[in-house]
Amino acid sequence: MTLVIATLLLFFAGPFVLWPLIRTPDEGGDEAGR
Amino acid sequence: MSVALLDHPVYIVTLAFLGSGALLAGLVLAAFSALLSFWAGYAENGVMIQVGRRAFYATAAMILAAGVLLETALLTHDFSLAYVVEHSDLSTPIALVAAAFYGGQEGSLLYWALILGILGSASLLASARIGLRLAAYAAGIMAAILTFFLVVLVLVASPFDVLQITPPDGLGLNPVLRDGGMLIHPPVVLAGFASFAIPFSFAAAALLAGRSDAAWIAHTRRFALVAWGLQSAGLVLGMWWAYHVLGWGGYWGWDPVENVAFMPWLATTAYLHSSQVQERRGRLRGWNFGLVMLAFLLVVFGTFIVRSGIVPSVHTFAVSAIGPWFFGFLGVCLLFSVGLLAFRAGDLKSHAEPAPAVSREGAFTLQNLLLIGVIVVVFWGTMLPLVSGMLGQQRVVGPTYYERAAGPLFVALLALMAAGPLVPWRHAGAPLWRSLRWPAGAFAFLLAALLVAGVRSLPALLGLSLALAVAATVVYEYARAVGRWRLAGGGWSRALTLVVRRRRHYGAYLAHLGLAVLVLGLAASHFWQQEKDVTLLPGEQVSVAGYTLTYAGVQNRELADHSEFVAAMSLGGQTLEPARATYAGLGGQSLTHVAISSSPIADVYVVLAGTNGDGSASFRIFVNPLVSWIWAGGAIIILGVLLGNAGERRVAVAPVAARVRSPVGAS
Amino acid sequence: MIRWGIAMAVVAACVGYLVYSASGGSSEYYLTVSELRAHSPTTGDVRVAGVVQDDIQRSDGGLHLRFTEKDGTASMLVDYTGTVPDIFRPGITVVADGRLGADGVFHARAVLAKCPSRFSTTPYTS
Numbered sequence: 117m118t119l120v121i122a123t124l125l126l127f128f129a130g131p132f133v134l135w136p137l138i139r140t141p142d143e144g145g146d147e148a149g150r
Numbered sequence: 151m152s153v154a155l156l157d158h159p160v161y162i163v164t165l166a167f168l169g170s171g172a173l174l175a176g177l178v179l180a181a182f183s184a185l186l187s188f189w190a191g192y193a194e195n196g197v198m199i200q201v202g203r204r205a206f207y208a209t210a211a212m213i214l215a216a217g218v219l220l221e222t223a224l225l226t227h228d229f230s231l232a233y234v235v236e237h238s239d240l241s242t243p244i245a246l247v248a249a250a251f252y253g254g255q256e257g258s259l260l261y262w263a264l265i266l267g268i269l270g271s272a273s274l275l276a277s278a279r280i281g282l283r284l285a286a287y288a289a290g291i292m293a294a295i296l297t298f299f300l301v302v303l304v305l306v307a308s309p310f311d312v313l314q315i316t317p318p319d320g321l322g323l324n325p326v327l328r329d330g331g332m333l334i335h336p337p338v339v340l341a342g343f344a345s346f347a348i349p350f351s352f353a354a355a356a357l358l359a360g361r362s363d364a365a366w367i368a369h370t371r372r373f374a375l376v377a378w379g380l381q382s383a384g385l386v387l388g389m390w391w392a393y394h395v396l397g398w399g400g401y402w403g404w405d406p407v408e409n410v411a412f413m414p415w416l417a418t419t420a421y422l423h424s425s426q427v428q429e430r431r432g433r434l435r436g437w438n439f440g441l442v443m444l445a446f447l448l449v450v451f452g453t454f455i456v457r458s459g460i461v462p463s464v465h466t467f468a469v470s471a472i473g474p475w476f477f478g479f480l481g482v483c484l485l486f487s488v489g490l491l492a493f494r495a496g497d498l499k500s501h502a503e504p505a506p507a508v509s510r511e512g513a514f515t516l517q518n519l520l521l522i523g524v525i526v527v528v529f530w531g532t533m534l535p536l537v538s539g540m541l542g543q544q545r546v547v548g549p550t551y552y553e554r555a556a557g558p559l560f561v562a563l564l565a566l567m568a569a570g571p572l573v574p575w576r577h578a579g580a581p582l583w584r585s586l587r588w589p590a591g592a593f594a595f596l597l598a599a600l601l602v603a604g605v606r607s608l609p610a611l612l613g614l615s616l617a618l619a620v621a622a623t624v625v626y627e628y629a630r631a632v633g634r635w636r637l638a639g640g641g642w643s644r645a646l647t648l649v650v651r652r653r654r655h656y657g658a659y660l661a662h663l664g665l666a667v668l669v670l671g672l673a674a675s676h677f678w679q680q681e682k683d684v685t686l687l688p689g690e691q692v693s694v695a696g697y698t699l700t701y702a703g704v705q706n707r708e709l710a711d712h713s714e715f716v717a718a719m720s721l722g723g724q725t726l727e728p729a730r731a732t733y734a735g736l737g738g739q740s741l742t743h744v745a746i747s748s749s750p751i752a753d754v755y756v757v758l759a760g761t762n763g764d765g766s767a768s769f770r771i772f773v774n775p776l777v778s779w780i781w782a783g784g785a786i787i788i789l790g791v792l793l794g795n796a797g798e799r800r801v802a803v804a805p806v807a808a809r810v811r812s813p814v815g816a817s
Numbered sequence: 818m819i820r821w822g823i824a825m826a827v828v829a830a831c832v833g834y835l836v837y838s839a840s841g842g843s844s845e846y847y848l849t850v851s852e853l854r855a856h857s858p859t860t861g862d863v864r865v866a867g868v869v870q871d872d873i874q875r876s877d878g879g880l881h882l883r884f885t886e887k888d889g890t891a892s893m894l895v896d897y898t899g900t901v902p903d904i905f906r907p908g909i910t911v912v913a914d915g916r917l918g919a920d921g922v923f924h925a926r927a928v929l930a931k932c933p934s935r936f937s938t939t940p941y942t943s
Contacts, residue, residue: 121171125215126178127209127366133179361887397900450895507820518824523832530836535847543856544847546864547840548914554837559832685878741903759900760879768878 157317175299176212178207184293191286199286203274208266209296216759217264221251223291225328230316233257233309233739239322241711245400249333255470256309258340263299265344273348273373273566279365287355293295294345300587307472314501331391339384339411343449345377346414353439357490367429372795374442378418379791385411397742397757399773404552405460409532410452413525417445420521424514430575433511437518438496443487450480461536471646508578513570520563527555557609564616567662592622611675612667620666624659657794662788668783674776685768695773696755699722704761717758717767721747728758753777850888853917863916865923871907886913893925902930
């Protein structure tokens with residue numbers, strides 16, 4: 117059950133964490149970050 | 151630590167599962183953040199650095215969620231959790247139930263991780279000026295530290311372990327811990343410990359990236375100051391708690407637990423001063439990096455000592471499963487730190503000329519040496535039982551050792567504090583001797599007064615007189631500032647501008663003043679404490695150090711979770727009520743409630759030892775001079791830290807000599 | 818640089834001297850009751866750790882105590898004047914600081930007890 121909850125939480129956290137990648141899908145190189 | 155099998159299907163979501171799920175998710179995110187941040191920092195991949203940083207924020211969010219869940223479990227008395235059962239019960243006051251969050255092993259580890267997550271996130275959000283690669287490495291290191299804590303929380307010491315059968319009530323909090331001090335002292339000290347990880351991470355990141363500059367110095371100093379402020383508050387609160395609750399009339403015992411909280415504070419004190427030399431002249435870089443890393447290593451070492459049970463202490467340390475884990479972590483951190491310093495040793499050498507010995511830089515260098523000396527003294531005293539036990543018969547040292555060995559060093563440091571602020575950065579000439587009149591005068595005045603009053607103890611004479619000299623220097627500096635303000639035309643808005651512009655300066659001096667007040671309180675209460683044991687019949691009087699107390703009689707009182715014997719005593723117009731409380735729910739264990747009458751001059755501190763069949767009561771009475779100055783001094787220090795650290799955006803000081811070499815390809 | 822090297826050496830020597838002289842004069846042996854019975858050092862104070870037994874005698878309104886400390890098979894009578902920590906009761910571990918008298922009774926000038934464990938990981942068993 118712990119694993120289920122953890123996986124669910126990671127699933128929800130995913131978009132937030134990977135947002136910089138989603139935002140600029142074509143530019144994989146240096147992007148002057150925040 | 152086994153998670154019990156429940157007797158119903160596992161797809162029922164309980165709070166315990168949510169909590170352990172959050173921790174596991176946090177662990178995955180932390181490990182991901184650490185690996186990605188290091189790689190992305192090395193490759194200078196801006197997008198990936200961003201992702202790694204967001205993973206860190208997400209980790210902090212997971213830990214926060216776990217924390218909220220644990221607190222909810224406590225407040226709703228969810229006794230299916232072993233942790234809730236072990237640290238609370240239905241009759242414990244709600245504030246103390248809430249405080250149980252950080253009161254036990256697992257919860258305090260979670261709290262530690264929570265502080266690191268929150269403060270770490272704040273440090274990253276504020277890191278815009280220091281460059282992407284440096285911030286990425288720092289994020290990686292902080293994420294790695296969090297990974298360790300989460301591994302321990304998930305695998306070894308989980309706060310969300312479930313019991314096979316839910317008991318109707320918990321075991322409750324030990325009566326000694328049922329006090330207001332329990333609410334404040336542990337969270338502040340734990341937060342202090344955790345916060346030393348931030349400057350450490352940024353220092354290590356700078357070594358890894360091979361660069362450091364003014365913006366990095368300002369950023370690291372700011373978080374070192376936060377850690378120092380928290381730890382100062384934690385130490386003073388700890389002393390206050392011990393004084394009010396434990397009933398032995400003192401506030402510091404040089405116990406290993408106290409010592410391990412003190413040592414990182416000493417290292418950071420040194421760093422806060424010597425980093426100014428780096429800021430202005432680019433010198434003492436090796437010292438600064440070393441001190442910041444030493445502070446964190448001492449924290450890890452201290453956590454290991456406290457939770458492993460290897461050193462005898464009045465604080466019980468169960469020989470627990472997490473000891474070996476922390477020992478391993480300490481080893482890794484030590485190797486990492488020493489390796490980094492060795493790797494960058496060449497870069498840490500300064501190219502600027504060393505300043506003359508009698509200069510601000512010289513004073514700070516001497517301060518570094520003296521503070522390291524104190525750390526060595528305290529470390530040796532703490533480790534002696536372990537070392538001697540391995541080589542033969544175990545030996546311990548008591549307060550006398552610390553006073554004799556560290557005392558002269560403290561005296562030297564006080565002298566340095568009194569003279570230092572007046573010593574210029576460059577050559578010290580005639581103006582120095584003129585301005586030194588003030589602290590010297592204060593010193594001579596109090597010294598003479600004490601000698602006339604009959605004081606012959608050298609430590610007391612020197613300690614008190616030098617503390618007054620420190621205060622005199624601060625007052626002199628403030629007086630000069632007022633003079634400049636008057637000269638410039640006076641007025642409230644100008645006063646505000648002056649204070650705000652040099653607030654780091656004035657904040658620091660306020661902290662010095664606070665320390666002087668605190669030292670005066672420590673010295674007076676230590677050297678001139680008076681003690682008397684007495685047995686009195688109702689109506690009888692006793693006199694201690696000029697205070698006369700009359701014993702009125704004993705009363706019995708019944709309260710919600712305990713009953714009390716109160717032996718009322720009158721002191722002048724006041725009534726003191728020293729008591730012995732019996733907690734029926736805990737096998738009749740009884741507890742002292744100390745009665746303290748506090749005034750700026752002295753505390754009258756009364757402990758009820760017991761009552762006799764004939765109606766008489768026995769007391770131990772202390773008169774502690776100037777104790778309230780300790781708490782006042784602590785408050786002034788915190789004020790100074792807040793003033794000095796308030797919202798600083800610009801880099802405060804322009805470097806005087808050559809800057810640290812700029813990196814290639816810095817962003 | 819040489820100047821600072823000398824300064825460091827001087828401070829290090831001072832610290833070394835302070836540590837050595839202070840610990841020589843004020844360190845104590847830390848023994849269990851069995852060890853004390855076996856070796857019984859005669860000079861200086863010692864600290865002895867043991868478990869408090871059931872026979873606590875209080876007199877003088879609680880300011881004077883006599884109790885037995887035990888460790889394994891060895892036990893020792895302790896005589897102490899003063900206040901004891903709140904947690905003091907049969908079954909807890911205490912450390913008595915003092916000296917073994919010629920009468921076989923340990924005269925303690927301080928009694929330290931272990932504070933309640935906040936970091937114990939002994940699990941709850943019903």
